[in-house]
Amino acid sequence: MNIAMLLDMAVAGDPDRVAIGRRDSGTTCAELRDTAAGVAAVVRRSGARELVFAGVNGPAFPMMLFGAALAGVPLVPVNYRLSAEALTGLLQHTEKPLVVADEAFAGVFGEAGLDVRTPEALLAQGRAAEPVDGPEGSPDDPAVLLFTSGTTAAPKAAVLRHRHLTSYVLQTVDFASAAPDDAVLAAVPPYHVAGIGSVLSNLYAGRRMVHLGSFEPGAWLDLVRSEGITSAMVVPTMLARVVEHLGGGPADVPTLRALAYGGARMPHTVLEAALRAFPDTGFTNAYGLTETSSTIALLGPDDHRAALSSDDPAVRARLRSAGRMVPGVEGQIRDAAGGVQPPGAPGELWVRGPQVSGEYKGAAALLDGEGWFHTRDLAHFDAEGYLFIEGRADDTIIRGGENIAPAEVEDVLLRHTAVREAAVVGIPDEEWGERIAAFVVTHEGAAVDAETLRAWVRTHLRGSKTPDAVVFRDELPYTPTGKLLRRRLVTTAPDD
């Protein structure tokens, strides 16, 4: 199945339903289909093999996603915040691209000698063109190429084929299940897999999409209120900024029934503050990877409520979990020797299912003989199948032969009232192999010294997990999608 079929189903279900934008003036499902078919004609006429998009999230993004699908070429959304050098570097991995870029980011591509047009120009050409009929190609063709965040390695393009993305939607979303007033606020950038998943699943569910191009907490809250937004998805750094903006007060968003978070580990302190600020909103933790076509495990609103109100420590602990695997996806924990681990035992997570691609452009799929994909996340399942993610295996600090998951130390630091953000990394050391460095951002006006924080960790964890150095910073480096850039911290750590 081609992802354009999801659009065709939405049109067949209700052509006049507003799919994108304001209720009174937005784009209907039928208009979205027509524009996408025109965009497809422009793409085909150009002879391009890929449609590259460098721009913020907005109505043009779904039109290009389906336009590319109808033209039979993949959409390649790229991170417009990258440096000119990095962006032109990414383009070397593309084939005969048609480049579409917001005015603000177009210069880079022009300087690299590429033909570049704005989304507005592409859509205008599309509306004037003779629309194409059906989608071209097979379900096995790439629908989207996504450069992975590259927090630990050079970026590579994950290949998501039509069959992966449609499997994800068909397995996890009920067709036309949204209520007539439902509206989702799309604030995750197009180059993140959650941005792609959001377009497909909300269109299929029949939920109007409202876009916020550049995230800012005040603007996000205003839009939720003014547009009567009923659901939204945020990465942890966005939720942290919303909570901070509210300063302990209530969010006052009566329409917001559902708030999903994911894309990186959610600090527990932020989640607790958010649960207090949004008392009437149902929270969902969504865990997934680019290579798995977005969400593969979910902790839903009922799980959040059950965990919050339970006296059973095992149930309470689930507030820190990523929930259970979604239908159609299996998960397995394996130890270093490949042995499958029982519930409770830690190891690395392997996953399998029709939405799991595990493939990068120019390389064979990284699935084992039985179709399992190695996520490289440290994890365990509890006895009832709840998945706990402890972080990337590559981030493990090995100090004097002992494996230390940074998340464990970060969680303890974050429980100190003076600490707002914390990042723990391993620094190469001749004696220990690696030493532990903690980078800390304190709350405004809070005063704490390094020795106090070291003592705080020592009283909560084993002595060997105490940071050897605590470094105070005004801010920590994150990707726009909320991932901590640990490599950057390692290179700026103090020597002693």
Ligand code: AMP
């Ligand atoms: P990416 O492919 O760039 O989206 O990164 C995927 C990685 O982000 C996963 O392997 C996890 O390490 C992390 N991640 C994504 N969602 C969650 C979540 N809900 N909780 C914890 N970590 C997450």
